[in-house]
Amino acid sequence: MIFxxxxxxxxxxxxxxxxxxxxxxxxxxxxxALILVLWAAGALFSLPLELGREGLGAALMxxxxxxxxxxxxxxxxxxxxxxxxxxxxxxxRVIRWKGAALTFYNSxxxxxxxxxDALPGLYAVGFAVAACNRExxxxxxxxxxxxxxxxxxxxxxxxxxxxxxxxxxxxxxxxWRQRLASLEREQKQTLLDxxxxxxxxxxxxxxxxxxxxxxxxxxxxxxxxxxxxxxxxFVLQLAAVLSEQGPQEEAPRPRRT
Numbered sequence: 001m002i003f004x005x006x007x008x009x010x011x012x013x014x015x016x017x018x019x020x021x022x023x024x025x026x027x028x029x030x031x032x033a034l035i036l037v038l039w040a041a042g043a044l045f046s047l048p049l050e051l052g053r054e055g056l057g058a059a060l061m062x063x064x065x066x067x068x069x070x071x072x073x074x075x076x077x078x079x080x081x082x083x084x085x086x087x088x089x090x091x092x093r094v095i096r097w098k099g100a101a102l103t104f105y106n107s108x109x110x111x112x113x114x115x116x117d118a119l120p121g122l123y124a125v126g127f128a129v130a131a132c133n134r135e136x137x138x139x140x141x142x143x144x145x146x147x148x149x150x151x152x153x154x155x156x157x158x159x160x161x162x163x164x165x166x167x168x169x170x171x172x173x174x175x176w177r178q179r180l181a182s183l184e185r186e187q188k189q190t191l192l193d194x195x196x197x198x199x200x201x202x203x204x205x206x207x208x209x210x211x212x213x214x215x216x217x218x219x220x221x222x223x224x225x226x227x228x229x230x231x232x233x234f235v236l237q238l239a240a241v242l243s244e245q246g247p248q249e250e251a252p253r254p255r256r257t
Contacts, residue, residue, distance in 0.1 A: 002017070002018040002134060003015045003016065004147060006098055016150070016199070017150040018135050018147065018148070019092040019136065019148040021131065023092055024148055026086070026090055027084070027086035027087045027089065028086060030085065030089055030090070034086070035068055035069060035072055038068045039068060045060075070111060073107075073111045074108060077107040077110075077111070078102060078104045078107040081102075082094035082095055082101065083151075087148075091150055092149065092151060094106075094110070095147055096145060097145045097146065097147055101201075105144075106144045106145065106146055107144070110140035110143065111140065112140075113138075113139050113143045116139055117138045123138075125138075125139065126138035126140070129142075175223075176223060176238060177241055179221040180241060188242055191213065191235070191238065192243065194209060194210070195235065195236055195239040198210075198232075207231075211231045213231070214231035214235055217234075217235070
């Protein structure tokens with residue numbers, strides 16, 4: 001099992017589980033089967049046109065084949081958070097090397113280079129290149145600076161970033177736990193969801209949301225971060241305390257991502 005670690009601008013490390021060749025191949029087979037269905041639908045539509053005017057249906061079919069093959073991967077990965085239907089079925093997605101969400105440029109580059117990866121047939125070049133590097137990246141991934149990773153289907157517990165606690169730390173955490181208990185269930189759920197889904201946000205959006213959350217807890221609960229502690233790390237620590245509630249307390253269950 002291979003992991004890729006990303007350090008955010010707030011100095012918070014995130015780990016992604018790299019997708020293997022098996023899951024990527026199965027995802028591609030599902031996608032290709034769907035592409036064949038779309039091609040078949042195009043053939044049924046163009047057949048009457050070909051019978052009515054020779055050459056018209058064939059020309060439209062060629063355009064349709066090209067548009068579906070290139071547009072399917074490009075648009076799905078760009079608009080659907082780095083996933084095609086096949087990738088979603090296998091629980092994997094494409095991200096940028098530094099952990100940010102895929103852009104149109106990244107999706108376009110990796111799918112243009114797909115033509116080279118597919119040579120001389122059945123993605124032989126892409127498979128060979130992916131098998132020779134630790135993160136299983138094909139040429140398109142190298143060109144677009146992308147990586148295919150697993151999407152966590154179940155939310156994992158948020159662990160505190162500081163394992164060794166001093167007496168002062170324990171007192172501080174006790175105060176946090178006491179004041180966090182005054183939050184409503186929906187507020188607790190929102191806090192956990194923000195932290196659990198942070199890797200799905202763009203950097204600018206994540207920075208803004210964590211800043212707003214930190215300001216809210218400072219003004220509402222009078223909880224202050226340590227000196228030089230980033231907003232994201234502060235909020236993650238609060239979420240860690242919230243997720244460590246004892247058996248007598250009712251903690252909200254993290255929603256599935």
